[in-house]
Amino acid sequence: MDIKICGLSTAEAVAAALAGGASHVGFIFFDKSPRHVDPGTAGGLRRAARGRALAVAVAVDADDATLDAIVAAMEPDMLQLHGRETPERVAAVRARHGLPVMKAFSVSASADLDPVEAYRGIADRFLFDAKPPKGSALPGGNGVAFDWRVLAGLDPSVDYMLSGGLNKANIGEALRLLSPPGIDVSSGVESAPGQKDVALIEAFLEAVSANAG
Numbered sequence: 001m002d003i004k005i006c007g008l009s010t011a012e013a014v015a016a017a018l019a020g021g022a023s024h025v026g027f028i029f030f031d032k033s034p035r036h037v038d039p040g041t042a043g044g045l046r047r048a049a050r051g052r053a054l055a056v057a058v059a060v061d062a063d064d065a066t067l068d069a070i071v072a073a074m075e076p077d078m079l080q081l082h083g084r085e086t087p088e089r090v091a092a093v094r095a096r097h098g099l100p101v102m103k104a105f106s107v108s109a110s111a112d113l114d115p116v117e118a119y120r121g122i123a124d125r126f127l128f129d130a131k132p133p134k135g136s137a138l139p140g141g142n143g144v145a146f147d148w149r150v151l152a153g154l155d156p157s158v159d160y161m162l163s164g165g166l167n168k169a170n171i172g173e174a175l176r177l178l179s180p181p182g183i184d185v186s187s188g189v190e191s192a193p194g195q196k197d198v199a200l201i202e203a204f205l206e207a208v209s210a211n212a213g
């Protein structure tokens with residue numbers, strides 16, 4: 001199972017994620033996020049991950065110029081599109097950058113999975129996150145979970161990461177219920193919004209190991 005620690009902005013947090021066995025490290029490019037990093041900073045941080053974990057650039061409805069700057073400075077292994085990108089936009093981004101794309105969806109009911117079909121064969125992977133709470137400025141990274149049972153009937157050939165409000169206390173239940181191909185955490189390993197906590201990263205990764213099948 002893949003494990004992504006997202007919203008990293010310090011070398012210490014990247015090191016803790018890598019030491020604990022994370023397969024993916026994520027960097028947020030969204031001005032309104034407390035986890036926002038500039039492409040140059042992410043480029044420096046992601047160096048430690050080369051050959052150890054995949055570096056993921058997370059963007060929200062970004063235009064070509066913005067993605068060009070991120071890709072040039074950070075050299076990500078994967079792009080995560082966390083906005084309202086259409087299948088056509090996902091295909092265009094994938095072709096322009098020659099990188100795999102993970103498309104995020106906000107989920108609260110099984111009907112929210114209906115649009116996934118239109119992206120199959122276009123997006124390389126899916127990320128299922130909770131819907132943002134009313135008034136939130138962030139499309140993700142809100143630390144809220146959704147009812148995971150919504151994913152229980154998903155076609156097993158859909159490759160995805162489970163995200164939204166995961167933490168060391170609830171990850172065992174999530175893994176038992178779904179056995180997801182991947183998991184993604186951000187707020188659950190922070191002491192305050194945007195402040196990654198090395199001890200919480202370690203505790204989360206230990207909880208994953210203890211509960212992985």
Ligand SMILES: O=C(O)c1ccccc1N[C@@H]1O[C@H](COP(=O)(O)O)[C@@H](O)[C@H]1O
Pocket residue numbers: 006007026028030033034035058059060082129138139140141142143144163164165166184185186187188
């Ligand atoms: O984390 C953010 O600030 C963010 C901003 C814009 C788009 C996506 C964002 N985060 C993504 O949401 C998941 C879930 O976060 P959480 O664990 O519920 O806090 C996170 O891992 C990112 O992929």
